[in-house]
Amino acid sequence: MTKTNEKSLLQPEDLACFSLYSAANAMVRAYRPVLDTLDLTYPQYLAMLVLWNGDALNVKTLGERLHMDSGTTTPLLKRMEAKGLILRERCKQDERSCIVRLTQSGNALKQQAFQIPEAMGEKIAISQEEGATLKYLCDKLHDGLVAHSD
Amino acid sequence: MTKTNEKSLLQPEDLACFSLYSAANAMVRAYRPVLDTLDLTYPQYLAMLVLWNGDALNVKTLGERLHMDSGTTTPLLKRMEAKGLILRERCKQDERSCIVRLTQSGNALKQQAFQIPEAMGEKIAISQEEGATLKYLCDKLHDGLVAHSD
DNA sequence: TTCATATATATTGTTCACAATTAACTTGCA
DNA sequence: TGCAAGTTAATTGTGAACAATATATATGAA
Numbered sequence: 001m002t003k004t005n006e007k008s009l010l011q012p013e014d015l016a017c018f019s020l021y022s023a024a025n026a027m028v029r030a031y032r033p034v035l036d037t038l039d040l041t042y043p044q045y046l047a048m049l050v051l052w053n054g055d056a057l058n059v060k061t062l063g064e065r066l067h068m069d070s071g072t073t074t075p076l077l078k079r080m081e082a083k084g085l086i087l088r089e090r091c092k093q094d095e096r097s098c099i100v101r102l103t104q105s106g107n108a109l110k111q112q113a114f115q116i117p118e119a120m121g122e123k124i125a126i127s128q129e130e131g132a133t134l135k136y137l138c139d140k141l142h143d144g145l146v147a148h149s150d
Numbered sequence: 151m152t153k154t155n156e157k158s159l160l161q162p163e164d165l166a167c168f169s170l171y172s173a174a175n176a177m178v179r180a181y182r183p184v185l186d187t188l189d190l191t192y193p194q195y196l197a198m199l200v201l202w203n204g205d206a207l208n209v210k211t212l213g214e215r216l217h218m219d220s221g222t223t224t225p226l227l228k229r230m231e232a233k234g235l236i237l238r239e240r241c242k243q244d245e246r247s248c249i250v251r252l253t254q255s256g257n258a259l260k261q262q263a264f265q266i267p268e269a270m271g272e273k274i275a276i277s278q279e280e281g282a283t284l285k286y287l288c289d290k291l292h293d294g295l296v297a298h299s300d
Numbered sequence: 301t302t303c304a305t306a307t308a309t310a311t312t313g314t315t316c317a318c319a320a321t322t323a324a325c326t327t328g329c330a
Numbered sequence: 331t332g333c334a335a336g337t338t339a340a341t342t343g344t345g346a347a348c349a350a351t352a353t354a355t356a357t358g359a360a
Contacts, residue, residue, distance in 0.1 A: 009263060011203060012196045012216060016281045017177055017270075019288035021192070022217045024174035025347070026295040027167055032348085041315065042171070046162045053161060060338065066162060067172045070339050072317055079315075096325045096338045113159060120167075125294025126287060134287040135166035137280055138173035144275025145176040175317070182318085191345065210308060220309055222347050228310095229345075246308040246355045 020138075034119045038112055039083065043068075043076055045116070051086065052110045056101035058091065067142075085109065170288075184269045188262055189233065193218075193226055195266070201236065202260045206251035208241065217292075235259065 012018040028042045035045055043066070050057065050065050057065075063073040077100060080086045085106035091097040126134065162168040178192045185195055193216070200207065200215050207215075213223040227250060230236045235256035241247035276284065 007264065009199055009202055009260070010267070012199055016285035016288070017181075018196060019285045019292065020170070020174050020177055021196075023288035023292040023295075024170050025217070026292045027170055029348080030295045030299065031167075043316065046168060046171075049159055049162055052159055058338090067175070068316095069318070071319075071341085074340055076316075094325075094338085096323095098339065110159070114157065117160070123295060123298050124291065125298070126291050130287055130290070131166045133283065134291070135169045137276060137284040137287070138166070138169035140280070141274065141276050141284070142169065142173040142176045145173075145180045145273060148273050148275070149180065179318080193346065208308085218346095219348070221311085221349075224310055226346075244308085244356070248309065 020141075030123050031120065034116055038109060038116070040109075043072075044080055044085075045113075047073075047076065047080065048085070048106070048109065048113070051100065051102050051106065052113065056099055059088075059098045059100060062100055080106075170291075180273050181270065184266055188259055188266075190259075193222075194230055194235075195263075197226065197230065198235070198256070198259065198263070201250065201252050201256070202263065206249050208247045208249050209238075210247065212250060230256075 031042045031045070035042060038045070040048060046066050047062060050062060059070065059073055059077065062077075063070060066073070068076070077086065077088060081088055084103055087101050087103055088098050089101075091099050124131070181192045181195070185192060188195070190198060196216050197212060200212060209220065209223055209227065212227075213219060216223070218226070227236065227238060231238055234253055237251050237253055238248050239251075241249050274281070
């Protein structure tokens with residue numbers, strides 16, 4: 001009950017931002033049991049998708065692909081290195097730069113990853129078309145916020 | 151470049167889940183400088199919106215409103231108590247239950263909060279109608295995932 | 301009453317996001 | 331050559347999300 005004689009603020013349930021926040025958390029939560037079979041977290045899975053695509057990348061480029069800064073990527077990649085999925089080595093030409101490449105076992109894990117999209121598809125209750133709309137709007141919101149932050 | 155003779159996986163940029171994840175992170179990041187003026191984080195702001203609405207609530211109910219479990223709410227509320235925004239006290243009728251209520255200074259902060267929606271509105275590059283669609287799709291995805299998790 | 305079960309919250313430890321800072325290196329210019 | 335300015339990544343510390351577990355209380359059945 002809102003007190004009378006007071007201006008009121010919208011409640012979380014009325015805000016698109018809260019819906020976005022809750023949906024993203026729920027999505028990561030839903031990925032968890034599926035990714036547990038590969039011993040990967042959701043951000044680790046995103047990094048592996050990029051690496052499985054074939055190229056070795058430096059930390060900077062990988063962070064840009066994943067929309068993460070180095071304060072997030074560095075500890076993330078160290079945990080992945082500790083699991084034996086990747087190697088990190090300094091670039092010969094520029095010692096500041098750190099090159100990330102898959103180990104054999106990291107590369108081998110790709111075969112198990114084909115089951116992930118299928119398993120997740122079963123959990124997602126929106127249509128392909130709705131998913132495309134959701135993606136379009138999230139990208140537009142994201143790009144607008146990033147552009148505004150300069 | 152994808153290697154030939156190998157099945158390929160979609161890249162993060164092609165996945166709606168990654169867009170959702172990135173947009174939610176960007177949204178929290180955009181709220182940060184605005185909420186810094188109230189010394190609140192985004193989840194703390196969500197909790198304050200519920201409390202500013204008037205009622206004292208127990209931790210369970212507040213967690214349900216914010217789609218959070220006790221492993222998230224308890225430390226969140228302790229930080230808010232340490233800042234002097236709220237009080238937490240056991241319910242007389244049921245000692246298991248913990249009642250959360252605003253302090254005077256927590257309640258007074260409401261006056262400054264009216265500027266938040268205005269400040270955020272300027273940063274958001276999607277229309278009201280697109281925002282409503284985004285909210286609808288996020289809620290549908292969220293509710294479907296929650297229903298599926300039982 | 302007594303015991304089993306369910307509920308509400310707290311605790312512990314891991315992972316991620318990010319700001320702020322630091323260190324190492326590159327580049328450009330004098 | 332030598333130094334200033336910019337870049338890249340690592341480091342440190344805080345907040346949040348969550349699983350697993352623990353604790354205390356309430357409730358219902360025998």
